[in-house]
Amino acid sequence: MSHESLRCLVSGIQHFSPCPGHGLRTTIFFAGCPLRCFWCCNPECRLNRPVLVCNTEKCIGQSLCGHCLDSCSSSAIYSSKNAIRVARDRCVNCGECVSRCPSGALFMSSRLMSPEEIMEDVLKDKDYVMNGGGITLSGGEPMMHPQEAAALMRLAHAEGLHTAMETCGFFDLDAPHTIAALRETDLLFFSIQHSDPLAHRRGTGVDNSRILCNFERIVAEFPQLEINSRTLIVPDFNDDDTTMRNIARIVKRTGSFFHILEVFSPICQDKYAQMGLPFSYGQLALPQERLEAIVDIFQEEGLSVEIH
Ligand code: SF4
Ligand code: SF4
Structure with missing residues:
Protein backbone atom coordinates (compact mmCIF):
# COMPACT_ATOMS: atom_id res chain seq x y z
CA MET A 1 0.00 0.00 0.00
CA VAL A 51 10.87 27.38 12.63
CA LEU A 52 13.98 29.27 11.48
CA VAL A 53 17.14 28.23 13.36
CA CYS A 54 20.25 30.42 13.29
CA ASN A 55 23.54 28.77 14.24
CA THR A 56 25.93 31.72 14.23
CA GLU A 57 28.94 29.43 14.69
CA LYS A 58 28.44 28.16 11.13
CA CYS A 59 28.11 31.64 9.62
CA ILE A 60 31.06 32.54 7.41
CA GLY A 61 30.56 36.22 8.16
CA GLN A 62 28.84 39.28 6.84
CA SER A 63 31.97 40.60 5.08
CA LEU A 64 32.45 37.36 3.12
CA CYS A 65 28.78 36.60 2.51
CA GLY A 66 25.88 38.58 3.95
CA HIS A 67 23.40 37.08 1.45
CA CYS A 68 20.76 36.67 4.13
CA LEU A 69 20.69 40.37 4.99
CA ASP A 70 18.85 41.41 1.84
CA SER A 71 16.84 38.20 1.46
CA CYS A 72 14.16 38.90 4.04
CA SER A 73 11.09 40.85 2.97
CA SER A 74 10.09 41.09 6.64
CA SER A 75 13.38 42.82 7.55
CA ALA A 76 13.89 40.22 10.27
CA ILE A 77 17.60 39.62 9.68
CA TYR A 78 20.17 42.11 10.91
CA SER A 79 23.76 42.22 12.00
CA SER A 80 24.89 43.04 15.51
CA LYS A 81 28.50 42.99 16.71
CA ASN A 82 29.48 41.31 13.44
CA ALA A 83 27.05 38.43 14.01
CA ILE A 84 23.86 37.63 12.11
CA ARG A 85 20.73 37.96 14.27
CA VAL A 86 17.04 37.22 13.74
CA ALA A 87 14.33 39.53 15.05
CA ARG A 88 11.90 36.86 16.15
CA ASP A 89 9.00 39.28 16.44
CA ARG A 90 9.26 40.00 12.71
CA CYS A 91 10.30 36.58 11.37
CA VAL A 92 7.39 34.67 9.81
CA ASN A 93 9.47 31.49 9.28
CA CYS A 94 9.05 31.61 5.51
CA GLY A 95 12.49 30.01 4.90
CA GLU A 96 13.51 32.44 2.15
CA CYS A 97 16.80 33.30 3.88
CA VAL A 98 17.65 29.59 4.25
CA SER A 99 17.85 29.14 0.50
CA ARG A 100 20.33 32.06 0.34
CA CYS A 101 22.63 30.77 3.10
CA PRO A 102 25.61 28.82 1.69
CA SER A 103 27.01 27.63 5.03
CA GLY A 104 24.01 25.97 6.66
CA ALA A 105 24.00 28.57 9.45
CA LEU A 106 20.35 29.24 8.69
CA PHE A 107 18.03 26.26 8.48
CA MET A 108 14.46 25.24 9.25
CA SER A 109 13.80 23.15 12.34
CA SER A 110 11.69 20.56 10.47
CA ARG A 111 10.48 19.54 7.01
CA LEU A 112 7.80 17.37 5.49
CA MET A 113 8.83 13.92 4.24
CA SER A 114 6.76 11.00 3.03
CA PRO A 115 7.17 7.68 4.90
CA GLU A 116 8.76 6.32 1.70
CA GLU A 117 11.36 9.11 1.65
CA ILE A 118 12.21 8.45 5.29
CA MET A 119 12.58 4.72 4.62
CA GLU A 120 14.82 5.41 1.66
CA ASP A 121 17.10 7.34 4.01
CA VAL A 122 16.88 4.64 6.71
CA LEU A 123 17.77 1.89 4.25
CA LYS A 124 21.13 3.50 3.48
CA ASP A 125 22.23 1.64 6.63
CA LYS A 126 20.23 -1.51 6.03
CA ASP A 127 23.24 -3.86 6.13
CA TYR A 128 24.19 -2.59 9.59
CA VAL A 129 20.75 -2.04 11.04
CA MET A 130 19.31 -5.39 9.87
CA ASN A 131 21.06 -7.42 12.54
CA GLY A 132 18.31 -7.06 15.16
CA GLY A 133 18.32 -3.27 14.89
CA GLY A 134 15.76 -0.94 13.42
CA ILE A 135 14.09 2.43 13.68
CA THR A 136 13.19 4.45 16.75
CA LEU A 137 10.49 7.11 16.47
CA SER A 138 11.24 10.03 18.75
CA GLY A 139 10.62 13.74 18.90
CA GLY A 140 8.77 15.73 19.86
CA GLU A 141 5.93 13.29 20.21
CA PRO A 142 5.46 10.72 17.42
CA MET A 143 1.91 10.07 18.59
CA MET A 144 0.93 13.58 17.49
CA HIS A 145 1.13 12.00 14.02
CA PRO A 146 -0.14 8.46 14.62
CA GLN A 147 -1.23 7.75 11.02
CA GLU A 148 2.18 8.76 9.67
CA ALA A 149 3.98 6.89 12.48
CA ALA A 150 2.00 3.72 11.75
CA ALA A 151 2.71 3.98 8.01
CA LEU A 152 6.43 4.44 8.60
CA MET A 153 6.66 1.49 10.98
CA ARG A 154 4.65 -0.68 8.58
CA LEU A 155 7.27 0.05 5.91
CA ALA A 156 10.05 -0.76 8.41
CA HIS A 157 8.45 -4.09 9.26
CA ALA A 158 8.14 -4.90 5.57
CA GLU A 159 11.94 -4.49 5.39
CA GLY A 160 12.42 -6.78 8.40
CA LEU A 161 13.35 -3.95 10.77
CA HIS A 162 12.50 -3.70 14.46
CA THR A 163 10.41 -0.68 15.50
CA ALA A 164 10.59 1.34 18.72
CA MET A 165 8.87 4.52 19.82
CA GLU A 166 9.57 7.06 22.56
CA THR A 167 6.40 8.68 23.89
CA CYS A 168 5.33 11.14 26.57
CA GLY A 169 2.10 9.14 26.83
CA PHE A 170 -0.25 12.09 26.24
CA PHE A 171 -2.47 10.99 23.37
CA ASP A 172 -5.96 9.71 22.55
CA LEU A 173 -5.64 5.99 23.08
CA ASP A 174 -9.02 5.26 21.53
CA ALA A 175 -8.26 6.91 18.17
CA PRO A 176 -8.02 4.27 15.41
CA HIS A 177 -4.70 5.64 14.09
CA THR A 178 -3.19 5.53 17.60
CA ILE A 179 -4.21 1.90 17.97
CA ALA A 180 -2.75 1.13 14.53
CA ALA A 181 0.53 2.83 15.51
CA LEU A 182 0.77 0.83 18.73
CA ARG A 183 0.12 -2.40 16.80
CA GLU A 184 3.11 -1.57 14.55
CA THR A 185 5.36 -0.80 17.57
CA ASP A 186 7.61 -3.58 18.88
CA LEU A 187 9.08 -1.64 21.81
CA LEU A 188 7.54 1.36 23.53
CA PHE A 189 9.49 3.70 25.81
CA PHE A 190 6.82 5.32 27.99
CA SER A 191 7.79 8.35 30.10
CA ILE A 192 6.37 8.86 33.58
CA GLN A 193 7.66 12.21 34.79
CA HIS A 194 5.74 12.82 38.01
CA SER A 195 3.21 11.12 40.23
CA ASP A 196 1.43 14.31 41.31
CA PRO A 197 -1.02 15.94 38.84
CA LEU A 198 -0.34 19.54 39.89
CA ALA A 199 3.43 19.16 39.90
CA HIS A 200 3.19 17.45 36.52
CA ARG A 201 1.19 20.36 35.13
CA ARG A 202 3.69 22.88 36.54
CA GLY A 203 6.59 21.05 34.89
CA THR A 204 5.06 20.00 31.58
CA GLY A 205 1.95 22.09 30.99
CA VAL A 206 -0.49 19.16 31.34
CA ASP A 207 -1.57 17.06 34.26
CA ASN A 208 -0.69 13.39 34.32
CA SER A 209 -4.10 11.70 34.59
CA ARG A 210 -4.37 10.87 30.89
CA ILE A 211 -0.74 9.70 30.78
CA LEU A 212 -1.08 7.36 33.76
CA CYS A 213 -4.40 6.04 32.48
CA ASN A 214 -2.84 5.37 29.06
CA PHE A 215 0.10 3.60 30.67
CA GLU A 216 -2.12 1.20 32.61
CA ARG A 217 -4.38 0.58 29.62
CA ILE A 218 -1.55 -0.03 27.16
CA VAL A 219 0.05 -2.59 29.48
CA ALA A 220 -3.32 -4.36 29.81
CA GLU A 221 -4.59 -4.00 26.24
CA PHE A 222 -1.43 -4.52 24.15
CA PRO A 223 0.14 -7.67 25.61
CA GLN A 224 2.30 -8.22 22.49
CA LEU A 225 4.02 -4.87 23.05
CA GLU A 226 7.32 -4.69 24.95
CA ILE A 227 7.01 -1.65 27.22
CA ASN A 228 9.86 0.08 29.04
CA SER A 229 8.64 2.72 31.46
CA ARG A 230 11.16 5.40 32.24
CA THR A 231 11.70 8.64 34.13
CA LEU A 232 14.08 11.48 33.45
CA ILE A 233 15.31 12.61 36.87
CA VAL A 234 15.13 16.40 36.87
CA PRO A 235 16.68 18.01 39.97
CA ASP A 236 14.24 20.13 41.99
CA PHE A 237 11.30 18.74 39.98
CA ASN A 238 10.92 15.02 40.59
CA ASP A 239 14.05 13.85 42.44
CA ASP A 240 12.54 13.70 45.93
CA ASP A 241 11.96 10.39 47.73
CA THR A 242 8.16 10.60 47.74
CA THR A 243 7.84 11.23 44.00
CA MET A 244 10.30 8.51 43.09
CA ARG A 245 8.60 5.97 45.36
CA ASN A 246 5.18 6.87 43.97
CA ILE A 247 6.45 6.44 40.39
CA ALA A 248 7.93 3.05 41.32
CA ARG A 249 4.55 2.01 42.74
CA ILE A 250 2.69 3.20 39.62
CA VAL A 251 4.96 1.01 37.49
CA LYS A 252 4.70 -1.98 39.81
CA ARG A 253 0.90 -1.74 39.96
CA THR A 254 0.79 -2.68 36.27
CA GLY A 255 2.72 -5.88 36.96
CA SER A 256 5.96 -4.54 35.48
CA PHE A 257 9.26 -5.15 37.28
CA PHE A 258 11.58 -2.98 35.21
CA HIS A 259 12.12 0.77 34.95
CA ILE A 260 14.66 3.02 33.23
CA LEU A 261 16.09 6.05 35.01
CA GLU A 262 17.68 8.82 32.99
CA VAL A 263 19.63 11.74 34.39
CA PHE A 264 18.99 15.25 33.09
CA SER A 265 21.90 16.93 31.33
CA PRO A 266 21.67 20.61 30.28
CA ILE A 267 23.45 20.07 26.96
CA CYS A 268 20.66 21.69 24.99
CA GLN A 269 21.18 25.34 25.88
CA ASP A 270 22.77 26.23 22.53
CA LYS A 271 19.67 24.98 20.70
CA TYR A 272 17.49 27.42 22.66
CA ALA A 273 19.80 30.31 21.76
CA GLN A 274 19.76 29.32 18.07
CA MET A 275 15.96 29.44 18.06
CA GLY A 276 15.76 32.69 20.00
CA LEU A 277 14.07 30.93 22.93
CA PRO A 278 14.79 31.49 26.62
CA PHE A 279 16.14 28.55 28.60
CA SER A 280 15.04 29.20 32.15
CA TYR A 281 16.19 25.98 33.74
CA GLY A 282 19.45 26.20 35.68
CA GLN A 283 22.28 23.74 35.54
CA LEU A 284 21.55 21.71 38.63
CA ALA A 285 23.50 18.47 38.66
CA LEU A 286 22.23 15.29 40.29
CA PRO A 287 24.81 14.13 42.85
CA GLN A 288 25.89 10.50 42.46
CA GLU A 289 24.74 9.66 46.01
CA ARG A 290 21.27 11.05 45.21
CA LEU A 291 21.07 8.85 42.11
CA GLU A 292 22.10 5.83 44.19
CA ALA A 293 19.42 6.66 46.79
CA ILE A 294 16.80 6.81 44.02
CA VAL A 295 17.92 3.45 42.64
CA ASP A 296 17.57 2.04 46.19
CA ILE A 297 13.97 3.30 46.34
CA PHE A 298 13.04 1.51 43.11
CA GLN A 299 14.75 -1.68 44.25
CA GLU A 300 12.98 -1.52 47.65
CA GLU A 301 9.73 -1.44 45.67
CA GLY A 302 10.76 -4.62 43.85
CA LEU A 303 11.80 -3.12 40.51
CA SER A 304 15.03 -3.66 38.66
CA VAL A 305 16.46 -0.44 37.29
CA GLU A 306 18.63 0.48 34.35
CA ILE A 307 20.36 3.88 34.23
CA HIS A 308 20.67 5.52 30.82
S1 SF4 B 1 12.56 32.80 7.71
FE1 SF4 B 1 11.67 34.34 6.31
S2 SF4 B 1 10.88 35.96 7.69
FE2 SF4 B 1 12.32 34.70 8.90
S3 SF4 B 1 14.29 35.75 8.74
FE3 SF4 B 1 14.24 34.19 7.10
S4 SF4 B 1 13.44 35.30 5.29
FE4 SF4 B 1 12.98 36.53 7.09
S1 SF4 C 1 23.74 33.80 4.44
FE1 SF4 C 1 24.36 32.33 6.05
S2 SF4 C 1 26.60 32.34 5.95
FE2 SF4 C 1 25.92 34.16 4.79
S3 SF4 C 1 25.99 35.83 6.33
FE3 SF4 C 1 23.91 34.98 6.35
S4 SF4 C 1 23.93 33.41 7.97
FE4 SF4 C 1 26.06 33.89 7.45
Whole structure:
Protein backbone atom coordinates (compact mmCIF):
# COMPACT_ATOMS: atom_id res chain seq x y z
CA MET A 1 0.00 0.00 0.00
CA SER A 2 1.37 3.44 -0.90
CA HIS A 3 1.44 6.24 1.63
CA GLU A 4 2.14 8.90 -0.99
CA SER A 5 -0.44 11.29 0.43
CA LEU A 6 1.02 11.09 3.95
CA ARG A 7 3.69 13.55 5.07
CA CYS A 8 5.65 13.33 8.31
CA LEU A 9 6.94 16.56 9.84
CA VAL A 10 10.51 15.49 10.61
CA SER A 11 13.08 17.46 12.55
CA GLY A 12 15.96 15.07 11.89
CA ILE A 13 17.05 11.55 11.02
CA GLN A 14 19.95 10.24 13.06
CA HIS A 15 21.83 7.19 11.82
CA PHE A 16 23.74 4.94 14.25
CA SER A 17 21.80 6.70 16.96
CA PRO A 18 22.57 6.40 20.66
CA CYS A 19 18.80 6.28 21.23
CA PRO A 20 17.63 3.14 22.99
CA GLY A 21 16.19 0.03 21.37
CA HIS A 22 17.61 -3.28 20.26
CA GLY A 23 20.73 -3.32 18.05
CA LEU A 24 21.83 -0.44 15.86
CA ARG A 25 19.12 2.21 15.46
CA THR A 26 18.17 4.97 13.10
CA THR A 27 16.12 7.55 14.99
CA ILE A 28 13.49 9.68 13.31
CA PHE A 29 12.65 12.85 15.26
CA PHE A 30 9.06 13.97 14.67
CA ALA A 31 8.20 17.64 15.18
CA GLY A 32 5.31 18.62 17.43
CA CYS A 33 4.66 17.87 21.08
CA PRO A 34 1.62 18.44 23.33
CA LEU A 35 3.85 18.97 26.39
CA ARG A 36 6.07 21.93 27.29
CA CYS A 37 8.58 20.40 29.72
CA PHE A 38 10.78 23.19 31.06
CA TRP A 39 13.86 20.95 30.74
CA CYS A 40 13.10 19.85 27.13
CA CYS A 41 16.30 18.77 25.35
CA ASN A 42 14.83 19.05 21.85
CA PRO A 43 13.16 22.48 21.57
CA GLU A 44 13.44 22.23 17.77
CA CYS A 45 10.94 19.34 17.95
CA ARG A 46 8.32 21.03 20.10
CA LEU A 47 6.43 23.07 17.49
CA ASN A 48 4.22 21.39 14.94
CA ARG A 49 5.62 23.64 12.19
CA PRO A 50 9.06 24.56 10.81
CA VAL A 51 10.87 27.38 12.63
CA LEU A 52 13.98 29.27 11.48
CA VAL A 53 17.14 28.23 13.36
CA CYS A 54 20.25 30.42 13.29
CA ASN A 55 23.54 28.77 14.24
CA THR A 56 25.93 31.72 14.23
CA GLU A 57 28.94 29.43 14.69
CA LYS A 58 28.44 28.16 11.13
CA CYS A 59 28.11 31.64 9.62
CA ILE A 60 31.06 32.54 7.41
CA GLY A 61 30.56 36.22 8.16
CA GLN A 62 28.84 39.28 6.84
CA SER A 63 31.97 40.60 5.08
CA LEU A 64 32.45 37.36 3.12
CA CYS A 65 28.78 36.60 2.51
CA GLY A 66 25.88 38.58 3.95
CA HIS A 67 23.40 37.08 1.45
CA CYS A 68 20.76 36.67 4.13
CA LEU A 69 20.69 40.37 4.99
CA ASP A 70 18.85 41.41 1.84
CA SER A 71 16.84 38.20 1.46
CA CYS A 72 14.16 38.90 4.04
CA SER A 73 11.09 40.85 2.97
CA SER A 74 10.09 41.09 6.64
CA SER A 75 13.38 42.82 7.55
CA ALA A 76 13.89 40.22 10.27
CA ILE A 77 17.60 39.62 9.68
CA TYR A 78 20.17 42.11 10.91
CA SER A 79 23.76 42.22 12.00
CA SER A 80 24.89 43.04 15.51
CA LYS A 81 28.50 42.99 16.71
CA ASN A 82 29.48 41.31 13.44
CA ALA A 83 27.05 38.43 14.01
CA ILE A 84 23.86 37.63 12.11
CA ARG A 85 20.73 37.96 14.27
CA VAL A 86 17.04 37.22 13.74
CA ALA A 87 14.33 39.53 15.05
CA ARG A 88 11.90 36.86 16.15
CA ASP A 89 9.00 39.28 16.44
CA ARG A 90 9.26 40.00 12.71
CA CYS A 91 10.30 36.58 11.37
CA VAL A 92 7.39 34.67 9.81
CA ASN A 93 9.47 31.49 9.28
CA CYS A 94 9.05 31.61 5.51
CA GLY A 95 12.49 30.01 4.90
CA GLU A 96 13.51 32.44 2.15
CA CYS A 97 16.80 33.30 3.88
CA VAL A 98 17.65 29.59 4.25
CA SER A 99 17.85 29.14 0.50
CA ARG A 100 20.33 32.06 0.34
CA CYS A 101 22.63 30.77 3.10
CA PRO A 102 25.61 28.82 1.69
CA SER A 103 27.01 27.63 5.03
CA GLY A 104 24.01 25.97 6.66
CA ALA A 105 24.00 28.57 9.45
CA LEU A 106 20.35 29.24 8.69
CA PHE A 107 18.03 26.26 8.48
CA MET A 108 14.46 25.24 9.25
CA SER A 109 13.80 23.15 12.34
CA SER A 110 11.69 20.56 10.47
CA ARG A 111 10.48 19.54 7.01
CA LEU A 112 7.80 17.37 5.49
CA MET A 113 8.83 13.92 4.24
CA SER A 114 6.76 11.00 3.03
CA PRO A 115 7.17 7.68 4.90
CA GLU A 116 8.76 6.32 1.70
CA GLU A 117 11.36 9.11 1.65
CA ILE A 118 12.21 8.45 5.29
CA MET A 119 12.58 4.72 4.62
CA GLU A 120 14.82 5.41 1.66
CA ASP A 121 17.10 7.34 4.01
CA VAL A 122 16.88 4.64 6.71
CA LEU A 123 17.77 1.89 4.25
CA LYS A 124 21.13 3.50 3.48
CA ASP A 125 22.23 1.64 6.63
CA LYS A 126 20.23 -1.51 6.03
CA ASP A 127 23.24 -3.86 6.13
CA TYR A 128 24.19 -2.59 9.59
CA VAL A 129 20.75 -2.04 11.04
CA MET A 130 19.31 -5.39 9.87
CA ASN A 131 21.06 -7.42 12.54
CA GLY A 132 18.31 -7.06 15.16
CA GLY A 133 18.32 -3.27 14.89
CA GLY A 134 15.76 -0.94 13.42
CA ILE A 135 14.09 2.43 13.68
CA THR A 136 13.19 4.45 16.75
CA LEU A 137 10.49 7.11 16.47
CA SER A 138 11.24 10.03 18.75
CA GLY A 139 10.62 13.74 18.90
CA GLY A 140 8.77 15.73 19.86
CA GLU A 141 5.93 13.29 20.21
CA PRO A 142 5.46 10.72 17.42
CA MET A 143 1.91 10.07 18.59
CA MET A 144 0.93 13.58 17.49
CA HIS A 145 1.13 12.00 14.02
CA PRO A 146 -0.14 8.46 14.62
CA GLN A 147 -1.23 7.75 11.02
CA GLU A 148 2.18 8.76 9.67
CA ALA A 149 3.98 6.89 12.48
CA ALA A 150 2.00 3.72 11.75
CA ALA A 151 2.71 3.98 8.01
CA LEU A 152 6.43 4.44 8.60
CA MET A 153 6.66 1.49 10.98
CA ARG A 154 4.65 -0.68 8.58
CA LEU A 155 7.27 0.05 5.91
CA ALA A 156 10.05 -0.76 8.41
CA HIS A 157 8.45 -4.09 9.26
CA ALA A 158 8.14 -4.90 5.57
CA GLU A 159 11.94 -4.49 5.39
CA GLY A 160 12.42 -6.78 8.40
CA LEU A 161 13.35 -3.95 10.77
CA HIS A 162 12.50 -3.70 14.46
CA THR A 163 10.41 -0.68 15.50
CA ALA A 164 10.59 1.34 18.72
CA MET A 165 8.87 4.52 19.82
CA GLU A 166 9.57 7.06 22.56
CA THR A 167 6.40 8.68 23.89
CA CYS A 168 5.33 11.14 26.57
CA GLY A 169 2.10 9.14 26.83
CA PHE A 170 -0.25 12.09 26.24
CA PHE A 171 -2.47 10.99 23.37
CA ASP A 172 -5.96 9.71 22.55
CA LEU A 173 -5.64 5.99 23.08
CA ASP A 174 -9.02 5.26 21.53
CA ALA A 175 -8.26 6.91 18.17
CA PRO A 176 -8.02 4.27 15.41
CA HIS A 177 -4.70 5.64 14.09
CA THR A 178 -3.19 5.53 17.60
CA ILE A 179 -4.21 1.90 17.97
CA ALA A 180 -2.75 1.13 14.53
CA ALA A 181 0.53 2.83 15.51
CA LEU A 182 0.77 0.83 18.73
CA ARG A 183 0.12 -2.40 16.80
CA GLU A 184 3.11 -1.57 14.55
CA THR A 185 5.36 -0.80 17.57
CA ASP A 186 7.61 -3.58 18.88
CA LEU A 187 9.08 -1.64 21.81
CA LEU A 188 7.54 1.36 23.53
CA PHE A 189 9.49 3.70 25.81
CA PHE A 190 6.82 5.32 27.99
CA SER A 191 7.79 8.35 30.10
CA ILE A 192 6.37 8.86 33.58
CA GLN A 193 7.66 12.21 34.79
CA HIS A 194 5.74 12.82 38.01
CA SER A 195 3.21 11.12 40.23
CA ASP A 196 1.43 14.31 41.31
CA PRO A 197 -1.02 15.94 38.84
CA LEU A 198 -0.34 19.54 39.89
CA ALA A 199 3.43 19.16 39.90
CA HIS A 200 3.19 17.45 36.52
CA ARG A 201 1.19 20.36 35.13
CA ARG A 202 3.69 22.88 36.54
CA GLY A 203 6.59 21.05 34.89
CA THR A 204 5.06 20.00 31.58
CA GLY A 205 1.95 22.09 30.99
CA VAL A 206 -0.49 19.16 31.34
CA ASP A 207 -1.57 17.06 34.26
CA ASN A 208 -0.69 13.39 34.32
CA SER A 209 -4.10 11.70 34.59
CA ARG A 210 -4.37 10.87 30.89
CA ILE A 211 -0.74 9.70 30.78
CA LEU A 212 -1.08 7.36 33.76
CA CYS A 213 -4.40 6.04 32.48
CA ASN A 214 -2.84 5.37 29.06
CA PHE A 215 0.10 3.60 30.67
CA GLU A 216 -2.12 1.20 32.61
CA ARG A 217 -4.38 0.58 29.62
CA ILE A 218 -1.55 -0.03 27.16
CA VAL A 219 0.05 -2.59 29.48
CA ALA A 220 -3.32 -4.36 29.81
CA GLU A 221 -4.59 -4.00 26.24
CA PHE A 222 -1.43 -4.52 24.15
CA PRO A 223 0.14 -7.67 25.61
CA GLN A 224 2.30 -8.22 22.49
CA LEU A 225 4.02 -4.87 23.05
CA GLU A 226 7.32 -4.69 24.95
CA ILE A 227 7.01 -1.65 27.22
CA ASN A 228 9.86 0.08 29.04
CA SER A 229 8.64 2.72 31.46
CA ARG A 230 11.16 5.40 32.24
CA THR A 231 11.70 8.64 34.13
CA LEU A 232 14.08 11.48 33.45
CA ILE A 233 15.31 12.61 36.87
CA VAL A 234 15.13 16.40 36.87
CA PRO A 235 16.68 18.01 39.97
CA ASP A 236 14.24 20.13 41.99
CA PHE A 237 11.30 18.74 39.98
CA ASN A 238 10.92 15.02 40.59
CA ASP A 239 14.05 13.85 42.44
CA ASP A 240 12.54 13.70 45.93
CA ASP A 241 11.96 10.39 47.73
CA THR A 242 8.16 10.60 47.74
CA THR A 243 7.84 11.23 44.00
CA MET A 244 10.30 8.51 43.09
CA ARG A 245 8.60 5.97 45.36
CA ASN A 246 5.18 6.87 43.97
CA ILE A 247 6.45 6.44 40.39
CA ALA A 248 7.93 3.05 41.32
CA ARG A 249 4.55 2.01 42.74
CA ILE A 250 2.69 3.20 39.62
CA VAL A 251 4.96 1.01 37.49
CA LYS A 252 4.70 -1.98 39.81
CA ARG A 253 0.90 -1.74 39.96
CA THR A 254 0.79 -2.68 36.27
CA GLY A 255 2.72 -5.88 36.96
CA SER A 256 5.96 -4.54 35.48
CA PHE A 257 9.26 -5.15 37.28
CA PHE A 258 11.58 -2.98 35.21
CA HIS A 259 12.12 0.77 34.95
CA ILE A 260 14.66 3.02 33.23
CA LEU A 261 16.09 6.05 35.01
CA GLU A 262 17.68 8.82 32.99
CA VAL A 263 19.63 11.74 34.39
CA PHE A 264 18.99 15.25 33.09
CA SER A 265 21.90 16.93 31.33
CA PRO A 266 21.67 20.61 30.28
CA ILE A 267 23.45 20.07 26.96
CA CYS A 268 20.66 21.69 24.99
CA GLN A 269 21.18 25.34 25.88
CA ASP A 270 22.77 26.23 22.53
CA LYS A 271 19.67 24.98 20.70
CA TYR A 272 17.49 27.42 22.66
CA ALA A 273 19.80 30.31 21.76
CA GLN A 274 19.76 29.32 18.07
CA MET A 275 15.96 29.44 18.06
CA GLY A 276 15.76 32.69 20.00
CA LEU A 277 14.07 30.93 22.93
CA PRO A 278 14.79 31.49 26.62
CA PHE A 279 16.14 28.55 28.60
CA SER A 280 15.04 29.20 32.15
CA TYR A 281 16.19 25.98 33.74
CA GLY A 282 19.45 26.20 35.68
CA GLN A 283 22.28 23.74 35.54
CA LEU A 284 21.55 21.71 38.63
CA ALA A 285 23.50 18.47 38.66
CA LEU A 286 22.23 15.29 40.29
CA PRO A 287 24.81 14.13 42.85
CA GLN A 288 25.89 10.50 42.46
CA GLU A 289 24.74 9.66 46.01
CA ARG A 290 21.27 11.05 45.21
CA LEU A 291 21.07 8.85 42.11
CA GLU A 292 22.10 5.83 44.19
CA ALA A 293 19.42 6.66 46.79
CA ILE A 294 16.80 6.81 44.02
CA VAL A 295 17.92 3.45 42.64
CA ASP A 296 17.57 2.04 46.19
CA ILE A 297 13.97 3.30 46.34
CA PHE A 298 13.04 1.51 43.11
CA GLN A 299 14.75 -1.68 44.25
CA GLU A 300 12.98 -1.52 47.65
CA GLU A 301 9.73 -1.44 45.67
CA GLY A 302 10.76 -4.62 43.85
CA LEU A 303 11.80 -3.12 40.51
CA SER A 304 15.03 -3.66 38.66
CA VAL A 305 16.46 -0.44 37.29
CA GLU A 306 18.63 0.48 34.35
CA ILE A 307 20.36 3.88 34.23
CA HIS A 308 20.67 5.52 30.82
S1 SF4 B 1 12.56 32.80 7.71
FE1 SF4 B 1 11.67 34.34 6.31
S2 SF4 B 1 10.88 35.96 7.69
FE2 SF4 B 1 12.32 34.70 8.90
S3 SF4 B 1 14.29 35.75 8.74
FE3 SF4 B 1 14.24 34.19 7.10
S4 SF4 B 1 13.44 35.30 5.29
FE4 SF4 B 1 12.98 36.53 7.09
S1 SF4 C 1 23.74 33.80 4.44
FE1 SF4 C 1 24.36 32.33 6.05
S2 SF4 C 1 26.60 32.34 5.95
FE2 SF4 C 1 25.92 34.16 4.79
S3 SF4 C 1 25.99 35.83 6.33
FE3 SF4 C 1 23.91 34.98 6.35
S4 SF4 C 1 23.93 33.41 7.97
FE4 SF4 C 1 26.06 33.89 7.45
